[in-house]
Amino acid sequence: MAKQMGICDTTLFDHEKSFKALSDQKRLHILRILATKGRTFVCDLGELLGLPQSKLSYHLKILLDMNFISVEKEGKWNYYSANSNEIKKVLSSDLCCLFYPE
Amino acid sequence: MAKQMGICDTTLFDHEKSFKALSDQKRLHILRILATKGRTFVCDLGELLGLPQSKLSYHLKILLDMNFISVEKEGKWNYYSANSNEIKKVLSSDLCCLFYPE
DNA sequence: TACTCACATCAATTTTTTTTGATTTGATGT
DNA sequence: ACATCAAATCAAAAAAAATTGATGTGAGTA
Numbered sequence: 042m043a044k045q046m047g048i049c050d051t052t053l054f055d056h057e058k059s060f061k062a063l064s065d066q067k068r069l070h071i072l073r074i075l076a077t078k079g080r081t082f083v084c085d086l087g088e089l090l091g092l093p094q095s096k097l098s099y100h101l102k103i104l105l106d107m108n109f110i111s112v113e114k115e116g117k118w119n120y121y122s123a124n125s126n127e128i129k130k131v132l133s134s135d136l137c138c139l140f141y142p143e
Numbered sequence: 144m145a146k147q148m149g150i151c152d153t154t155l156f157d158h159e160k161s162f163k164a165l166s167d168q169k170r171l172h173i174l175r176i177l178a179t180k181g182r183t184f185v186c187d188l189g190e191l192l193g194l195p196q197s198k199l200s201y202h203l204k205i206l207l208d209m210n211f212i213s214v215e216k217e218g219k220w221n222y223y224s225a226n227s228n229e230i231k232k233v234l235s236s237d238l239c240c241l242f243y244p245e
Numbered sequence: 246t247a248c249t250c251a252c253a254t255c256a257a258t259t260t261t262t263t264t265t266g267a268t269t270t271g272a273t274g275t
Numbered sequence: 276a277c278a279t280c281a282a283a284t285c286a287a288a289a290a291a292a293a294t295t296g297a298t299g300t301g302a303g304t305a
Contacts, residue, residue, distance in 0.1 A: 053168045060166035069155045117251050117302045219272045219281050
């Protein structure tokens with residue numbers, strides 16, 4: 042059931058998805074931690090945020106799908122980092138302070 | 144039932160709201176039309192978008208609340224325009240092409 | 246093999262957002 | 276006052292997203 046859309050609307054749909062990924066405090070917080078601390082072990086992330094495992098997984102997946110973050114798997118551990126390039130494509134430089142407070 | 148939040152989280156909450164306002168194709172389309180055409184009469188907007196009155200009203204309110212657009216009332220007609228300053232505060236310059244295609 | 250640990254995924258529920266159609270408000274004209 | 280049009284608002288329904296707790300998977304380890 043593809044919605045009717047022209048060329049422009051296709052890109053609007055993509056942007057809708059980007060903004061949706063960003064429209065949640067927990068996910069913004071995740072991005073900020075990753076941008077600030079760099080490569081981070083998932084469990085550390087969970088503790089910092091006070092999120093249970095399955096909830097964290099859910100939100101990480103949303104950010105992953107939009108390519109705002111990436112994973113590296115080492116053995117049974119996962120390390121996440123922010124894709125600052127992708128983030129910068131979307132956000133104004135002013136909003137960078139959101140991810141690099143101080 | 145205020146959620147527990149520190150100073151930083153308050154601003155994250157504000158940004159969550161901004162991004163939420165932007166995370167919808169129809170609203171992005173509204174912004175694009177307003178940014179491209181300038182001050183626009185609501186009914187014209189409705190026709191361009193193919194949105195019924197009450198749905199349009201709903202989405203305009205969300206953009207208004209976040210200050211991405213503003214209204215001027217003249218008699219019984221309403222004219223809307225984009226607040227490009229507010230938009231630029233949030234979006235990267237790359238994303239401006241989203242609102243000024245061509 | 247069997248037992249953990251780290252993590253993803255799933256299904257059921259709850260919460261939030263959006264849509265719909267009807268009603269209300271407010272300005273204008275008769 | 277009454278009718279009309281522009282537009283906001285409301286309440287109910289539908290749709291989408293988030294939460295929860297349980298289960299599954301896959302890598303290490305005993």
